[in-house]
Amino acid sequence: GESVGLHLPTLSVQEGDNSIINCAYSNSASDYFIWYKQESGKGPQFIIDIRSNMDKRQGQRVTVLLNKTVKHLSLQIAATQPGxxxxxxxxERSVGRGFQKLVFGTGTRLLVSP
Amino acid sequence: AAGVIQSPRHLIKEKRETATLKCYPIPRHDTVYWYQQGPGQDPQFLISFYEKMQSDKGSIPDRFSAQQFSDYHSELNMSSLELGDSALYFCASSQRGFGDTQYFGPGTRLTVL
Structure with a gap:
């Protein structure tokens, strides 16, 4: 069945380092991918998205890369901060019958040390 | 900017009781989604509504029902609660045709004792 998964459950970095969080997906028909950040006890917060007709998209301190050949997605955070x-x-957005339910992968916990 | 509002934020119920969760989408958003997140798990899609009609259905138990009202707010009704229903319940909203990005609310933490 469809699945979206992450390679590493926990990533520990030092403040100021660049962080890279990876994600693999299995549904080659997916047309839209999103990264969310979730702090403890809060709802997922939209970070950045990318459509399948793009390879790269940049935001403020974040970059998402999409490799459709190997069905891989990554989130790069520059100058990682404790926050x-x-x-x-x-x-992954399931195109299904044309609606937009999201299929989430297993989360990766990012720990930033001062 | 206005965000998705969910109420209540916390809810404690006994087994076999019923619960109603409410969601108020971002103004002008016409689509509402419900997700369930168990401890340490990723959010799982339950159900969605577009313009007050059910648009998609995921792993929602038959004991649960939901609807979207004329003012676009949505309610998730849960009956015959079980211990396994304890989770965070998130509502998200989006605007069809404007990127469709889903914005999530703060969630309702349901504890079933």
Missing amino acids: DSAVYFCA
């Missing part, structure tokens, strides 16, 4: 500590989820 970036959270669980990060990639999500």
Whole structure:
């Protein structure tokens, strides 16, 4: 069945380092991918998205890369800050019958040390 | 900017009781989604509504029902609660045709004793 998963459950970095969070997906028909940040006890917060007709998209301190050949998605965070500590989820939009339910992958916990 | 509002934020119920969760989408958003997140798990899609009609259905138990009202707010009704229903319940909203990005609310933490 469809699945979106992450390679590493926990990533520990030092403040100021660049962080890379990876995600693999299995539904080659997916057309839209999103990264969410979730802090403890809060709802997922939209970070950045990318459509399947793109390979790269940049935001403020974040970059998402999409490799459709190997069905891989990554989130790069530049100059990681303690406030970036959270669980990060990639999500795939299921095109299904034309509606937009999200299929989430297993989250990766990012720990940023001062 | 206005965000998705969910109420209540916390809810404690006994087994076999019923619960109603409410969601108020971002203004002008016409689509509402419900997700369930168990401890240490990723959010799982339950059900969605577009313009007050059910648009998609996921792993929602038959004991649960939901609807979207004329003012676009949505309610998730849960009956015959079980211990396994304890989870965070998130509502998200989006605007069809404007990127469709789903924005999530703060969630309702349901504890079933």
